[in-house]
Amino acid sequence: MAKVAFVVDEIFEDSEFQVPYDEVRKAGHEAVVVGREKGKEVTGKKGTKVTVELGSDDARADDFDAVVVPGGYSPDKVRTDAKLVDLTRQAYEHGKPVAAICHAGWVLAEADIVRGKTVTSYHSIRTDLVNAGAEWVDKEVVEDGNLITSRTPADLPAFCATLLRQLGS
Numbered sequence: 001m002a003k004v005a006f007v008v009d010e011i012f013e014d015s016e017f018q019v020p021y022d023e024v025r026k027a028g029h030e031a032v033v034v035g036r037e038k039g040k041e042v043t044g045k046k047g048t049k050v051t052v053e054l055g056s057d058d059a060r061a062d063d064f065d066a067v068v069v070p071g072g073y074s075p076d077k078v079r080t081d082a083k084l085v086d087l088t089r090q091a092y093e094h095g096k097p098v099a100a101i102c103h104a105g106w107v108l109a110e111a112d113i114v115r116g117k118t119v120t121s122y123h124s125i126r127t128d129l130v131n132a133g134a135e136w137v138d139k140e141v142v143e144d145g146n147l148i149t150s151r152t153p154a155d156l157p158a159f160c161a162t163l164l165r166q167l168g169s
Contacts, residue, residue: 002029002065002167005091007084007107008052009035013072014044015153016101020068023160027169034059036081045072056083061090066167071102071122079110089113092146097166099148101159105129108147118142119149 004024008017024031035042035052043049061067067088069075078084089111092098100108105121106128108114115133120142129136141150141158148166150159 002169003063004029004031004066004068004167005034005054005059005064005087006031007034007067007069007078007088008042008050009074009077009081010042011072011077012042012044012048012050012070012074013102013153014046014048015156016070016072016104017044017050018048019153019156020070020099020101020160020163023164024068024167027164027167029065029167029169032064034084034087036077036084042074056081056087059083059087061087061094061096064091064096066097066099066163067091068163069098069100069104069107071100071104073103075100075104075106079107085111095146097146097148097163099150099159099163101150101155102152105134105149108132108149109134113147117144117147119144119147120151121149122151
């Protein structure tokens with residue numbers, strides 16, 4: 001059983017959190033909501049409410065087997081928390097799956113882990129990822145080593161399947 005960090009803050013894209021979270025749990029893995037402040041309730045764009053189970057002060061890459069960063073406007077807030085960025089970078093550097101969908105590429109760019117990698121994202125942050133050194137492609141899911149990226153909620157089936165495969169499910 002793997003332990004997976006779901007890194008979120010306010011105004012996350014509801015389905016990009018909920019679908020992978022549910023799929024990870026259905027596959028028998030532990031899913032942990034990680035955010036800036038333990039106990040804080042954060043709300044998705046469409047009203048889903050989630051309580052942060054582990055704050056950035058206590059989140060350690062060594063405690064997780066993978067990191068998932070949902071999109072929406074949440075990644076713009078997450079990337080301002082150096083500890084959440086470090087969690088993402090360290091998980092990646094330790095060869096653990098790091099999965100980002102939609103605008104979550106902002107967190108990958110901030111963590112400086114896209115340089116020389118092929119990724120995808122929501123089209124509006126393409127330039128941000130290219131400027132961070134990535135090669136951007138328009139595909140439903142891109143897997144470059146332990147880095148998994150997708151574009152939109154429509155890509156969730158491929159995104160989840162790739163994540164679960166990397167988790168050994």
